[in-house]
Amino acid sequence: MYELIIAGFGGQGVLFSGKVIAHAGMDIGKNVSWLPSYGPEMRGGTANCQIIISDEPIGSPIVTRPDILIVMNKPSLDKFEDSVKPGGTIIVDSIYIEDKVKRDDVNVVYIPAKQIAADNGDDRLGNMVMTGKLIEIMKEIPLKDIEQSMRDNISKSKADLADFNIKMLESGYNFKG
């Protein structure tokens, strides 16, 4: 079983990233749940979603001790750093977050995701770079299934960005920090 939290500012695509992962998990036959934060904290503050991927039926959909945490802003790192399981992983967008992770009992990956996306022409797709890295670390869902899930879930108005999203997923997946 994997428990994930993806967190950042509202508008960075953290909920979409989570949906792509959960949907791909469902497609390969896993039990999945996706629980978003909702309400006023989405505006300007942190948005997050909690995802569980499991071979067993899922009990509590609430993730209190994530195996992997993606953080795309400082308030999210502050809020969730302590919750990660010892031996788990924190993936940090090092452009949005200059600080280092304080804990020494977790793996930390710093990725300049916003920069990688910007260098490719659209800095809004840092979420896909981060998602690609998470998929590589988790080793639970093949990248091709994530790519299919992304194509299935992207809104019609953004369908022209599908190939670009996939390129960003792959650059995150192949990133060596």
Next chain:
Amino acid sequence: MAKKFLMKGNEALAEAAMRNGCRFFFGYPITPQTELAAYMAKKMPKIGGTFLQAESEVAAINMVYGAAGAGARVMTSSSSPGISLKSEGISYIAAADLPCVIVNIVRGGPGLGGIQAAQSDYFQATKGGGHGDYRLLVYAPASIQELVDLTAKAFEKADEYRNPAMIMGDGMLGQMMEPVEFSEPIDLSSLPEKEWATTGTEMKRKKNIINSLYLSPEELEYLNIKRYEKYAVIKEKEPMYEEVYTEDAELIVTAYGTVSRVALSAINILREEGYKVGLIRPITLWPFPEKIFDERSKTAKKFLSVELSMGQMVEDVERCTKGRSEVHFFGRSGGMVPGKEDIVEEIKRIY
């Protein structure tokens, strides 16, 4: 195998309602159930149904009253403060013996309260809400698949008993996504005819009358007694619950809705440590599954009611265990949700 969809609870409920013959939806937006109405707004016109955003909750529930009286499968949805506003109309609908489905995606209260998940409307749903002697069938799903399945059941049972049915979820269930399968849409013409509906006599039959005003106390009491005969049948035939590890349990946790899943995760942890702990999860809150509490209180020494409230269902647990077992309560309120670790700790404290 049917196709699986990854959907929010609110959206899945709306889809299930339409597949089960709901052709009229009247509502007024409120967090955290707004996606339900938004989904209806998009999809209902495509199947020839009516979606209407009313000017208020009071208007919406009275539109439900009208459509139900005309024999339609009709639904409204809201969250806690909105259900309070609708409660007058719900009492009228119950008094007129009309079927409809009311959804409450509960948020923290009282008052305007907050918008995070809660279960503090248990009393309102099961003991009244509106005035007078009436009851709602109340279904409390714990997963999105169950939410879909119970939506079908709510429409079916509402029609069968000519009684309003409520689906009571919480903000978490409305907002989260899980894989879900749907059955094929029902054929509306396959539903039994509602001979009591006010659809126009065409000069071929006696007038049908929908009414909740009876100035003769003899007549009103007679109708109340008849209605309670109906409730007695419902109490006998309709209680639903799930039991896990209760056979040898010394302590039984009781919880419904999403928090029951947190409780079950806690129980699984404790079972591995050797604690004899089980779960009773009421699926119908009214009728409350009284018999299983009566039965299990003969063997379990303790009960712990875990709720997202300051303690409401615990009163039914006390009532139905008849003083045989110690009854404890553990809850969070205002939109706070306990983690499984919190429940583990509480069980260990009282075990």
